[in-house]
Amino acid sequence: MKKENDNGKPRHRYGMVIDLDKCTGCGTCMIACAAENNVSVRPDQSDKERAITWMRLYKITNGKEFPDTEVSYFPRPCMHCDHHPPCVSVCVATATKLDFNTGIVSQIYTRCIGCRYCQAACPYGARYFNWWDAYFPKDKGLDRYLSPEVSPRMRGVVEKCTFCHHRLMRAKEQAYAEGRREIEEHEYQTACTEACPVQAITFGDLNNPDHKVSKLVKHPFTFRLLERLGTEPKVYYYSSRDWVRKLGDNFLPGEYKPVLHKTWMQEEWSTKPGRDTY
Amino acid sequence: MKLTRRNFIASVVGGAVGIQITPLPWKFTDDVAIWTQNWPWVPVPPSGEFSEVSSVCTLCPGGCGISVRKVEERAVKIEGRTDYPVNPGGICPLGMGGLQLLYDESLRFTGPMKRVGMRGSGEFQRITWREALDIAGARIAALRKEGRPEAVAAVDGNGEGTTASLLIQRLMQAVGSPNYVRPASLSDTYRMGNILMQGRDAPIAYDLENSDLIVSFGCGLLEGWGAPGRVLNAWGMWHEGNPAKRKVKIVQVESRASNTASKADYWVAAKPGTEGALALGLAHVIIRSGRYDAGFLAEHAFGFDDWQSRDGVVHTGFKTLVLKNYAPEQVSRITGVRPDAIVKLAGMFMDAKSPIAIYGKGKNELNGSLYEFMAVQSLNALAGRINRVGGVLLPDPLPLNPLPHFECDEIAAKGLEKPRLDRAGTKAYPFSHSLIHKFAEAINGSRKSPIDTLLVFSANPAFTLPDGGAFETALKKIPFVISFSPYRDETANMADLILPDCVYLEKVDDIIWPVGLQYPLYGLSKPVVDPIYDTRNCGDTIINLSKAIGKSVGAAFPWKHFTDVLKERAKGLYDAGGGLVRFNPAAPPWVAKGAGSKTGFKSFDDMWKKLEAGGMWYRPAEQQRDWSWLFKTPSGKFEFYSQRIEQAIRSGSTKEMRITVQGDEACMAHYEAPAQDPDRTAYPLTLFPYEMINLASGWIPSPPFLYKTIFDTQLLKDTSFAAIHPGTAGQYGLKQGDLVSVESPAGAVKVRVDLFEGAMPGRVYMPLGFGHTGYDEFLKGKGANPNAIVRAGEDPVSGYPVWWTTPVKLVKA
Numbered sequence A: 001m002k003k004e005n006d007n008g009k010p011r012h013r014y015g016m017v018i019d020l021d022k023c024t025g026c027g028t029c030m031i032a033c034a035a036e037n038n039v040s041v042r043p044d045q046s047d048k049e050r051a052i053t054w055m056r057l058y059k060i061t062n063g064k065e066f067p068d069t070e071v072s073y074f075p076r077p078c079m080h081c082d083h084h085p086p087c088v089s090v091c092v093a094t095a096t097k098l099d100f101n102t103g104i105v106s107q108i109y110t111r112c113i114g115c116r117y118c119q120a121a122c123p124y125g126a127r128y129f130n131w132w133d134a135y136f137p138k139d140k141g142l143d144r145y146l147s148p149e150v151s152p153r154m155r156g157v158v159e160k161c162t163f164c165h166h167r168l169m170r171a172k173e174q175a176y177a178e179g180r181r182e183i184e185e186h187e188y189q190t191a192c193t194e195a196c197p198v199q200a201i202t203f204g205d206l207n208n209p210d211h212k213v214s215k216l217v218k219h220p221f222t223f224r225l226l227e228r229l230g231t232e233p234k235v236y237y238y239s240s241r242d243w244v245r246k247l248g249d250n251f252l253p254g255e256y257k258p259v260l261h262k263t264w265m266q267e268e269w270s271t272k273p274g275r276d277t278y
Numbered sequence B: 001m002k003l004t005r006r007n008f009i010a011s012v013v014g015g016a017v018g019i020q021i022t023p024l025p026w027k028f029t030d031d032v033a034i035w036t037q038n039w040p041w042v043p044v045p046p047s048g049e050f051s052e053v054s055s056v057c058t059l060c061p062g063g064c065g066i067s068v069r070k071v072e073e074r075a076v077k078i079e080g081r082t083d084y085p086v087n088p089g090g091i092c093p094l095g096m097g098g099l100q101l102l103y104d105e106s107l108r109f110t111g112p113m114k115r116v117g118m119r120g121s122g123e124f125q126r127i128t129w130r131e132a133l134d135i136a137g138a139r140i141a142a143l144r145k146e147g148r149p150e151a152v153a154a155v156d157g158n159g160e161g162t163t164a165s166l167l168i169q170r171l172m173q174a175v176g177s178p179n180y181v182r183p184a185s186l187s188d189t190y191r192m193g194n195i196l197m198q199g200r201d202a203p204i205a206y207d208l209e210n211s212d213l214i215v216s217f218g219c220g221l222l223e224g225w226g227a228p229g230r231v232l233n234a235w236g237m238w239h240e241g242n243p244a245k246r247k248v249k250i251v252q253v254e255s256r257a258s259n260t261a262s263k264a265d266y267w268v269a270a271k272p273g274t275e276g277a278l279a280l281g282l283a284h285v286i287i288r289s290g291r292y293d294a295g296f297l298a299e300h301a302f303g304f305d306d307w308q309s310r311d312g313v314v315h316t317g318f319k320t321l322v323l324k325n326y327a328p329e330q331v332s333r334i335t336g337v338r339p340d341a342i343v344k345l346a347g348m349f350m351d352a353k354s355p356i357a358i359y360g361k362g363k364n365e366l367n368g369s370l371y372e373f374m375a376v377q378s379l380n381a382l383a384g385r386i387n388r389v390g391g392v393l394l395p396d397p398l399p400l401n402p403l404p405h406f407e408c409d410e411i412a413a414k415g416l417e418k419p420r421l422d423r424a425g426t427k428a429y430p431f432s433h434s435l436i437h438k439f440a441e442a443i444n445g446s447r448k449s450p451i452d453t454l455l456v457f458s459a460n461p462a463f464t465l466p467d468g469g470a471f472e473t474a475l476k477k478i479p480f481v482i483s484f485s486p487y488r489d490e491t492a493n494m495a496d497l498i499l500p501d502c503v504y505l506e507k508v509d510d511i512i513w514p515v516g517l518q519y520p521l522y523g524l525s526k527p528v529v530d531p532i533y534d535t536r537n538c539g540d541t542i543i544n545l546s547k548a549i550g551k552s553v554g555a556a557f558p559w560k561h562f563t564d565v566l567k568e569r570a571k572g573l574y575d576a577g578g579g580l581v582r583f584n585p586a587a588p589p590w591v592a593k594g595a596g597s598k599t600g601f602k603s604f605d606d607m608w609k610k611l612e613a614g615g616m617w618y619r620p621a622e623q624q625r626d627w628s629w630l631f632k633t634p635s636g637k638f639e640f641y642s643q644r645i646e647q648a649i650r651s652g653s654t655k656e657m658r659i660t661v662q663g664d665e666a667c668m669a670h671y672e673a674p675a676q677d678p679d680r681t682a683y684p685l686t687l688f689p690y691e692m693i694n695l696a697s698g699w700i701p702s703p704p705f706l707y708k709t710i711f712d713t714q715l716l717k718d719t720s721f722a723a724i725h726p727g728t729a730g731q732y733g734l735k736q737g738d739l740v741s742v743e744s745p746a747g748a749v750k751v752r753v754d755l756f757e758g759a760m761p762g763r764v765y766m767p768l769g770f771g772h773t774g775y776d777e778f779l780k781g782k783g784a785n786p787n788a789i790v791r792a793g794e795d796p797v798s799g800y801p802v803w804w805t806t807p808v809k810l811v812k813a
Helices: A028-036 A086-090 A117-121 A165-177 A191-195 A212-216 A242-246 B005-021 B024-035 B098-103 B129-145 B163-175 B186-198 B228-238 B259-263 B275-289 B294-300 B318-325 B328-335 B339-351 B370-382 B410-417 B436-445 B470-477 B538-549 B562-575 B604-614 B643-651 B663-667 B704-708 B726-731
Strands: A014-019 A056-061 A071-076 A096-098 A105-107 A201-205 A235-238 B050-056 B065-071 B074-080 B113-115 B124-126 B152-156 B213-219 B249-253 B266-268 B355-362 B453-457 B480-483 B509-512 B521-525 B616-618 B685-690 B719-724 B739-744 B747-755 B763-767 B806-812
Touching (some): A014 A212, A028 A056, A028 A191, A028 B704, A086 A117, B050 B521, B074 B098, B113 B129, B129 B410, B129 B453, B152 B163, B163 B453, B163 B509, B163 B538, B163 B562, B186 B370, B186 B643, B213 B275, B249 B339, B275 B318, B294 B370, B328 B339, B521 B604, B538 B562, B562 B604, B719 B739, B726 B747
Parallel strands (some): B152 B453, B213 B249, B213 B355, B249 B266, B453 B480, B685 B763
Antiparallel strands (some): A096 A105, B050 B065, B065 B074, B521 B616, B685 B806, B719 B763, B739 B806
């Protein structure tokens, strides 16, 4: 795709690389996300089809017998697909759109008519429907921690991860006030990126060769979820474990090709008995 | 107009065409969207000026640096601080959700209250602070007048050495009661092991950041062990860069494929309670191969080789004991770990440049076993990993000022002579400071409770103790309970009087040396917002209460505010010289000290001001200290053979101290097989309660946010799950999601079955933190609390509960 917009300005393509070797499955990203984006908590969060989690952890296991079992986690935000996002093409109300200048797939709640077509279309289950209004009962006073930067959602609309778009706005305003037109890498980071206590998430502009993400995506251990659908997600994962990478897509038996890359495989690194060895 | 066929068709077609042309349907669709969305009960958060306040999180003794974003007076988001040495950047999920603890009104007490409903019903009536202090003061004063001040007791869950906990101990002394008890935590096991083997009453300091092989014997590194912010940050550091060139390897010894076990480089699945035997197995291989640190053993260790005491008796040394009893095959039979894996692991330990063996049991909230700690520490000593870079460091405690001495009055002096109800410090429990389960047992065992008034500070013993509900029973018997909790927890619901503390974001408090940290750190939190309800900092309440009890008790508290006490203690930090109050990420405190690090403050007042602003005082780690006077044991050396245990046995007996072995072995690290349980045939399985980082299991409630991170194979509606190996479940004909009753001699709980290959066969794994009966709709009645059915044995010597071996059976519901 073009690297410049119609005004000849550089086009940004914000994306994320999540290091699954580092990820400990602690869930801080989920909570940082919910707290940052005014996602309410209802008394029952165990019905995962109705609980709203823009960032959601999926637990996977390698399926091996004790004591060779291993668990790992996929933190899953919105993938912000770069090529014909399935949700955008089906939206009847033009409530969701791929922003050409940032690569962010937006969601405009007041336009959404709640038909949930996008939710059905999304291959990643990243979209959530508000079956109820945001849950902030008056007598609890939980509305006191709500951030004015993000509007709480009403029932009947779909919502999803926005890559903390308001943080981009904040960074841009700051830059403009200081007479700059472009923002630095560290000025715009999503809430989950900042919160991760093991620094497993790297966020930045995939079009900017100086940003860490654009280097990380070239790594042979980097992959994307359901890559072969051709939606070009801008959220990448990184894992040195073969069984984890294998679960990133639906492979037929024998179809998956393990990563064998000399530069990265010079030394034995996977030492645990029962862990994949090549 | 007559309705003919022609007219009918014309109107239908006309209508259809008309609808296409008119904007009305589209307008209506749009309007429907707008009408259905603008309900007045969707909150509109007020905007205003944004600001950031730096403080320290005190939800756990880990003490991470936090930055709170505020909009005018409202706190709207908590983030980790990058300018704090413990957790440069991130924080844990509990800390991240902290604002719900502040703002969820139904979780909190909004002011002092007295009970009006039945005990446990949680029905209270607001009273004024004056009234509340008068009721509490008069009650304690009356007991003192009767000459039985020992009928007052305190349960204190504040961190060891914190100013709040010192004030509570002082209050008990001034009142005249020896019955000050604390829930047992991992720090207690560390403290005792450190005194017995190294003679040091100082924090345990693991220099993880400089190590290249970390063998964790049961520490839930990713489940919240130590200072979670520090461990997780180190985890990120260890996994930075090319996986082929990673320098640091992590080995996890644990019975379940927990997050740590899965993410570690090696997972060694030893049975719960046999971690010590495994450490001794490694020691065996190392001794046999001769690759131990002979220099350290000769210069600084006692009891390694066979030795002769002054009376001419020849004693068995650690070497002989380990060579005799802990060969890989023998250890394999105890632990269930393959002999070749033990040999391989020992080889790794010998080959590593700076290996370290660390001991723990999940998080820090529950205690460990003393002999297990000793076994792991013996392994460190054998490899010469004590007082070395990347090993176990031997720092001095924080140089805080002690509180000034005061004179007890006559009543108090008499009361303090009475024996402790829990028998801690007696011949049976010579090294324990307090034993809360014995305390509950003593109350439950007497016809009338010997305790009349119980004060509960920062603790929820009715929920958190692995005692099969014994404390809850004791609470029912105690005539009067005063809770200082800010939250409507299970213990507070049983209270008669509430003197609510502020929530952590509203108060000033201190953090004394986060668990396991290798450098001295004093953290100071400050109020991020003004108290939003009529609550008071517990430190201030204690000072006020002392005055309400009477003049002579009040005289022990010559301060006006809690802050004065904090300041007085912190003066010691200044007087000791050195120390930093600002963190430079380029020079982390675990890196060997650069020449002459500038303190950055001129006077004590200057230091205090900067300490309040930055929330920290710390010193870079002293990696290798001068050996002389380092070990304050009777031998002046590291003691494989603890002479303090020997003395204790001599004045008591091994039987009293629940040690099953005899002779020299009892004074050294060894494996104690659990007593043969007669219930084993009726209860063939073993319960292991496990902890998670995304669920609070201590006295702090889980912020409701945490429930978003709980999988539906951990909690479904109101039922939590027990993880069971598919093979074990198969024997009972159980499938995924089946309802079962987990029954032990202490009781039964209902759970669903989660089939998990990573669970050790024959074990039942239940998460700690579910099953609350207190708090509000978010937490109440969700899942089951395994503590309710734990039947804990007593750890030899220490007497702390052995909560990891409850026999259970499964009954299909």
